[in-house]
Amino acid sequence: MTEKKNSNGEVKLLGAWPSPFVIRARIALNIKSVEYDFIEETFGKRSQLLLKSNPVNKQIPVLIHGHKCIAESMIIVQYIHEAWSSSGPPILPSLPYDRAIARFWLTYIDDKWFPPLKSIVLGLDTEPIEEKLEKVREGLVLLEDAFNKISKGKDFFGGNQIGYLDIGFGSFLAWLKTVEVTEGVSLVHETTTPGLAKWLQKFCAHDAVKDVLPPIDKLIAFSKMLRANVDLVINPK
Amino acid sequence: MEDLKLHGFWYSPFTMRVVWTLKLKGLAYENIEEDRYNKSPQLLEYNPVHKKTPVLVHSGKPICESMIIVQYIDELWPQNPLVPHDPYDRAQARFWVAYSEQLVPALPALIRSTTPEEKEKAVEMIWGNFKVLEDHCLADKRKFFGGDKINMVDLAIGSLLTVFVTAEDIKQVKILVAEKFPLIHLWFDNFKNAPVIKENFPDREKMVATLKPIMERMLASS
Numbered sequence: 001m002t003e004k005k006n007s008n009g010e011v012k013l014l015g016a017w018p019s020p021f022v023i024r025a026r027i028a029l030n031i032k033s034v035e036y037d038f039i040e041e042t043f044g045k046r047s048q049l050l051l052k053s054n055p056v057n058k059q060i061p062v063l064i065h066g067h068k069c070i071a072e073s074m075i076i077v078q079y080i081h082e083a084w085s086s087s088g089p090p091i092l093p094s095l096p097y098d099r100a101i102a103r104f105w106l107t108y109i110d111d112k113w114f115p116p117l118k119s120i121v122l123g124l125d126t127e128p129i130e131e132k133l134e135k136v137r138e139g140l141v142l143l144e145d146a147f148n149k150i151s152k153g154k155d156f157f158g159g160n161q162i163g164y165l166d167i168g169f170g171s172f173l174a175w176l177k178t179v180e181v182t183e184g185v186s187l188v189h190e191t192t193t194p195g196l197a198k199w200l201q202k203f204c205a206h207d208a209v210k211d212v213l214p215p216i217d218k219l220i221a222f223s224k225m226l227r228a229n230v231d232l233v234i235n236p237k
Numbered sequence: 238m239e240d241l242k243l244h245g246f247w248y249s250p251f252t253m254r255v256v257w258t259l260k261l262k263g264l265a266y267e268n269i270e271e272d273r274y275n276k277s278p279q280l281l282e283y284n285p286v287h288k289k290t291p292v293l294v295h296s297g298k299p300i301c302e303s304m305i306i307v308q309y310i311d312e313l314w315p316q317n318p319l320v321p322h323d324p325y326d327r328a329q330a331r332f333w334v335a336y337s338e339q340l341v342p343a344l345p346a347l348i349r350s351t352t353p354e355e356k357e358k359a360v361e362m363i364w365g366n367f368k369v370l371e372d373h374c375l376a377d378k379r380k381f382f383g384g385d386k387i388n389m390v391d392l393a394i395g396s397l398l399t400v401f402v403t404a405e406d407i408k409q410v411k412i413l414v415a416e417k418f419p420l421i422h423l424w425f426d427n428f429k430n431a432p433v434i435k436e437n438f439p440d441r442e443k444m445v446a447t448l449k450p451i452m453e454r455m456l457a458s459s
Contacts, residue, residue: 056336056373070328072335082324096312100300107302108286142286 011036012064014050016043018222020171021073022061023212027167028077028091030208032084043225044232058236074106077167089161098150099164102157105146106168113139114172120179123227129183136179136187143169144193151195155202162206170203178219241266244280245291246273248439248447250396251303252291257392258307261433262314273451304334307389319389330390333374333382337393340366344397347404348452349459356410363401367418370394375420380427387431395428403444407452 013029013036015022029036041047041060053062053069063070063079070079081091093099116132150157150165157165180187190197203209214222226233243259243266245252259266271280271290283292283299292299293306300306311319321327343366346359374382374390382390398421401412415422429438 056332056369065325068325070325070332072332075328075331075335078331079324079328082327096309097295097298097300099312100305100309103305103308104301107305 009037010066012039013037014039014041014047014053014062014064015060016041017214018219019060020175021059023171023174024073024167025061025063025076025080026212027162027171027208028080030212031091031162032080032088034080034084034087044229045237073171074110074164074168077164081164090163091158091167092164093158101150102163102165102168105143105150105157105165108139109143109169109172113143117172117175117179120183121175121223121226122230122233124230133183133185133187137192140187140193140196144196147195147199151199156199162203162208166199166203170200170209173200173204174213174216174219177216178223181216182220182223239264239266240294240296242269242294243267243291244269244271244277244283244294246271248400248444248451249290250400253396253399253439254303254392255291255293255306255310257396257434257437258310258319258389260437261317261319261387262310263316264310264314304389304393307392311389317386319383319387319392321383321388330382330388333390334393336366336369337390337397340394340397344400344404345455347401347408347410348455350408351456356408360410360412363412364417367413367421371418371420375424378420381424381431387428387434391428391431395425395434398425398428399439399444400448403441403448404452406441406445407449 011029011034013022013025015025015038017040026038039049041050046058050060050062051058053064054060054071057071059071061071061073061076063076065079065083070076077091093102113136116135119126120129120132120136147157151159154160156162157169162170176187179185186192188196188200204213241259241264243252243255245255245268247253247256247270256268269277269279271277276288280290280292281288283294284290284301287301289301291303291306292301293309294300295309300309308320321330340363343359343363346362347356350356350359381387382394398413402425404410405412413422413425428434
């Protein structure tokens with residue numbers, strides 16, 4: 001299924017609406033007002049275009065810009081920041097030190113914070129759910145502290161504009177909310193993580209974000225399907 | 238004179254990446270050799286989240302994660318660039334740096350392996366990644382991942398290969414097999430002999446002597 005966005009075909013994004021990694025690319029494209037064709041992959045089956053454009057990892061998202069194929073979500077985000085530098089606000093911080101900090105937290109989010117959350121979504125029985133939730137919460141405490149330090153009183157990690165770290169972390173918010181609803185827990189809350197709670201509201205309402213974060217009821221239904229097909233998630237065809 | 242301090246382990250591939258970067262850029266720095274069994278309070282303060290090396294401290298500000306440090310140095314000191322200028326080439330370099338992460342789990346797998354079957358399994362993991370590099374990355378027979386000159390991909394992969402080659406001696410296995418992976422084998426030869434890398438390449442015997450007891454201790458505690 002292809003959703004055209006008035007593009008002349010020069011920019012395509014291979015992806016799927018529920019994927020936080022795809023959402024990252026879409027937010028970045030929106031910030032830069034780039035028109036693109038959104039080509040949706042079917043769950044559980046990789047298209048020829050995907051296999052051709054990302055033969056190494058065979059994963060979405062893949063950005064196809066003319067004849068160039070770019071894979072890995074935050075690499076795509078950085079590419080968008082660089083390739084469309086004259087359009088819209090910058091995505092990466094301007095100072096090298098701030099970039100290093102943003103990249104550090106992004107690595108933490110992807111490598112340490114997200115895996116227990118993913119494990120809850122998929123219903124994996126690697127450890128008790130309470131332990132996974134505790135890991136997610138501990139991570140949110142670190143991220144709350146990081147937000148307060150990095151935002152310096154402004155709305156976003158990126159300051160007045162959403163940037164690299166807002167996109168990287170914010171892309172997981174719909175899934176975070178889904179877990180709060182399905183498990184009946186509170187993870188981001190104004191009493192425990194006040195900075196993140198405020199940031200979350202502003203981020204989700206942002207023009208570049210609001211149309212690409214999936215509705216929670218749709219994600220809840222999707223997560224049920226995921227749990228029934230965990231094998232396909234872990235070993236896709 | 239820049240105020241640069243590097244906290245690391247000389248034998249760690251992650252520290253090697255930063256040392257090579259600093260040397261390639263001609264930057265003076267203070268080297269602080271950490272003891273993995275007794276990490277300094279400064280290190281724990283500079284990297285409270287992971288408590289790991291390497292950490293580069295620039296005018297008192299810590300930067301963590303080896304390839305983040307490499308990009309930070311490259312952004313501030315553009316001589317001998319390690320990151321391509323063109324956005325697409327840059328994305329490709331970042332892709333292969335990210336891909337090199339897939340080689341890392343093989344290290345603990347190799348360390349933990351004691352039986353021939355376990356060793357074979359660990360080596361096959363690495364060979365799967367080597368095949369991808371051979372077929373997709375070096376297929377155009379470039380001298381370095383960076384073309385004529387070394388770039389950050391060479392550092393990312395070269396550092397890991399340095400430790401794999403050490404593990405060959407310690408675990409008595411063959412990993413970088415020239416007949417199976419001619420392009421990688423040639424690339425690694427070029428890399429080890431490249432200017433600056435050659436003068437800062439860890440001594441093989443010293444690596445074995447240092448890593449052997451560390452690996453044995455890791456195996457004993459696992």
